[in-house]
Amino acid sequence: MANLATREAYGKALVELGKENKNIVVLDADLSKSTKTVDFAKVFPERFFNVGIAEADLVGTAAGLATCGKIPFASTFAMFAAGRAFEQIRNSVCYPKLNVKIAATHAGLTVGEDGASHQSVEDIALMRSIPNMTVICPADDVETMAAIKAASEYYGPVYIRLGRSSVPTINDRPDYKFEIGKAVLLREGKDVSIFATGIMVSEALKAAEELQNEGIEAEVINIHTIKPIDEDAIVNSVKKTKAAVTCEEHNIIGGLGSAVCEVLAEKCPAPVKRVGIKDTFGESGKPAELLKKYGLTKDDIIKAVKEAIASK
Amino acid sequence: MNRDINKLKEIAVEVRKNIIKMLTESQSGHPGGSLSAVEILTSLYFSEMRVDPKNPKWEDRDRFILSKGHAAPVLYAVLAEKGFFDKSELMTLRKIDSNLQGHPSIKNTPGVDMSTGSLGQGLSVANGMALAAKLDNKDYRVYILLGDGELEEGQVWEAAMTAAHYKLDNVTAFVDFNGLQIDGPCTQVMNVTPIAEKFRAFGWNVIEIDGHDYNQIFDAIDKAKATKGMPTVIVAKTIKGKGVSFMENQVGWHGTAPNKEQCEQALQELGGAING
Numbered sequence: 001m002a003n004l005a006t007r008e009a010y011g012k013a014l015v016e017l018g019k020e021n022k023n024i025v026v027l028d029a030d031l032s033k034s035t036k037t038v039d040f041a042k043v044f045p046e047r048f049f050n051v052g053i054a055e056a057d058l059v060g061t062a063a064g065l066a067t068c069g070k071i072p073f074a075s076t077f078a079m080f081a082a083g084r085a086f087e088q089i090r091n092s093v094c095y096p097k098l099n100v101k102i103a104a105t106h107a108g109l110t111v112g113e114d115g116a117s118h119q120s121v122e123d124i125a126l127m128r129s130i131p132n133m134t135v136i137c138p139a140d141d142v143e144t145m146a147a148i149k150a151a152s153e154y155y156g157p158v159y160i161r162l163g164r165s166s167v168p169t170i171n172d173r174p175d176y177k178f179e180i181g182k183a184v185l186l187r188e189g190k191d192v193s194i195f196a197t198g199i200m201v202s203e204a205l206k207a208a209e210e211l212q213n214e215g216i217e218a219e220v221i222n223i224h225t226i227k228p229i230d231e232d233a234i235v236n237s238v239k240k241t242k243a244a245v246t247c248e249e250h251n252i253i254g255g256l257g258s259a260v261c262e263v264l265a266e267k268c269p270a271p272v273k274r275v276g277i278k279d280t281f282g283e284s285g286k287p288a289e290l291l292k293k294y295g296l297t298k299d300d301i302i303k304a305v306k307e308a309i310a311s312k
Numbered sequence: 313m314n315r316d317i318n319k320l321k322e323i324a325v326e327v328r329k330n331i332i333k334m335l336t337e338s339q340s341g342h343p344g345g346s347l348s349a350v351e352i353l354t355s356l357y358f359s360e361m362r363v364d365p366k367n368p369k370w371e372d373r374d375r376f377i378l379s380k381g382h383a384a385p386v387l388y389a390v391l392a393e394k395g396f397f398d399k400s401e402l403m404t405l406r407k408i409d410s411n412l413q414g415h416p417s418i419k420n421t422p423g424v425d426m427s428t429g430s431l432g433q434g435l436s437v438a439n440g441m442a443l444a445a446k447l448d449n450k451d452y453r454v455y456i457l458l459g460d461g462e463l464e465e466g467q468v469w470e471a472a473m474t475a476a477h478y479k480l481d482n483v484t485a486f487v488d489f490n491g492l493q494i495d496g497p498c499t500q501v502m503n504v505t506p507i508a509e510k511f512r513a514f515g516w517n518v519i520e521i522d523g524h525d526y527n528q529i530f531d532a533i534d535k536a537k538a539t540k541g542m543p544t545v546i547v548a549k550t551i552k553g554k555g556v557s558f559m560e561n562q563v564g565w566h567g568t569a570p571n572k573e574q575c576e577q578a579l580q581e582l583g584g585a586i587n588g
């Protein structure tokens with residue numbers, strides 16, 4: 001199995017897109033080596049703009065380019081994109097429904113050693129609460145490549161959440177298809193529905209594997225698009241399993257867990273357990289240590305599954 | 313306060329060595345911008361600021377904000393040297409459960425006056441502290457260190473206006489003018505120069521110095537304290553990576569930790585580097 005960070009795939013996808021479409025422009029805020037927009041900058045220097053350490057300006061400039069028919073991909077760390085430039089994204093991108101793509105890297109705890117100031121565990125909540133915004137959180141490199149392409153072909157604001165650390169490739173199969181807003185069924189099961197996004201999808205698969213040995217059949221669904229969320233996929237699965245677990249590298253408030261609960265509460269009430277960061281800030285440490293300490297491993301998912309099933 | 317420059321130079325060597333050791337141990341972090349600020353921080357903590365390591369939250373203390381929070385290693389090394397916590401803790405930098413977070417955290421580390429790491433936010437906070445001093449009739453001073461790349465953040469200039477507008481003569485800002493940021497030299501990524509003229513236009517008292525020269529630093533601090541009715545910025549020309557030959561002026565050493573061999577070499581070079 002390959003191991004690649006989703007930000008690495010983002011850099012590659014940008015170069016491919018740049019060759020196909022000369023309207024693709026890329027902006028960064030002094031983090032191009034980390035976000036991997038440097039790959040694009042090397043091949044298309046005239047279509048790359050570094051605004052310096054100025055995230056509000058980054059988003060506003062992208063908005064201006066979009067009003068003139070360009071397709072800007074603006075990148076920085078998730079903390080500084082969704083966080084620092086929140087209101088520019090809301091008022092200069094989403095309100096006028098401009099064709100700006102915010103590709104935010106270093107999301108979640110797996111930023112690692114930089115610590116809490118750089119670990120965005122709120123960005124999904126922030127971005128999904130803005131009208132007109134689409135929110136995508138790819139699970140691996142294959143999905144990132146597909147998501148970036150799909151985002152470029154869709155007209156309107158898109159927030160794409162990417163990670164710093166390597167993740168296993170799970171979507172490398174011939175029948176893999178990416179469609180914005182369409183969840184991907186990765187494993188069928190009748191006892192519980194596990195909805196996962198981003199780097200937690202591979203953990204969910206590992207959990208399901210292990211649960212099988214204990215006689216629990218877990219359905220695993222990859223919710224790569226958190227907004228618009230695939231309501232049918234969620235409702236249909238839970239109608240069958242009668243219990244749900246959500247998994248995300250994000251605060252359990254406002255992210256995937258909340259989005260799934262919103263759908264189920266209105267359309268198919270069922271017990272739900274949320275695996276995620278429990279309304280706390282992260283800290284410095286190695287990514288794997290942090291995932292363990294903050295309850296984001298397959299073992300945490302297994303525990304949540306059992307609790308969800310017990311409360312059916 | 314004691315301005316024994318030979319003593320300060322010895323402390324600076326110790327601080328630089330600890331920066332290198334910490335970063336080698338953590339295998340992650342920012343050497344360049346830590347090394348460029350050693351003289352500024354040692355001047356402040358060992359010869360200027362009114363602080364008490366035994367009482368880090370003392371209400372009347374002078375404050376320091378490391379607005380360029382990624383230079384946390386220099387702050388930690390200085391705070392440890394000053395006795396805010398045990399030096400053995402330095403080797404826990406950036407490790408899980410450590411008090412020494414990747415970026416300064418007020419909740420974790422004694423002596424840290426403000427959590428930072430997201431660039432551009434520190435000067436506003438410094439203004440808040442300075443306004444509180446005026447409200448409470450206290451004479452503590454507020455010091456802050458900004459990066460030159462950091463000056464690209466718009467909030468810095470909002471705060472620059474505020475400081476001048478409210479005549480915050482108890483604020484002294486240092487700019488670590490090392491000429492480099494992450495993606496390259498500041499002049500190429502996003503030109504921030506001329507820095508002095510910008511601050512002057514914003515109503516600040518501006519002093520330009522060599523940021524590795526203790527005499528110039530003290531002279532500037534004295535002038536800042538004597539200046540009434542306006543804030544002072546000390547634009548300190550520095551060398552990113554100062555003191556380690558292979559790191560000096562190298563953009564690549566912004567956020568890369570040295571390996572064991574590089575650590576050895578750096579420590580060797582630093583061993584006798586108390587001239588200059």
Ligand SMILES: Cc1ncc(C[n+]2csc(CCOP(=O)(O)OP(=O)(O)O)c2C)c(N)n1
Nearest residue numbers: 030345429430431459460461462492493494
């Ligand atoms: C708001 C924000 N944007 C981006 C970053 C990432 N970042 C960390 S250090 C740095 C470059 C800083 O350059 P400078 O201020 O010149 O610092 P120095 O050269 O003294 O290290 C950047 C862009 C950040 N920490 N905060």
Ligand SMILES: [Mg+2]
Nearest residue numbers: 460461490492
């Ligand atoms: Mg600099």
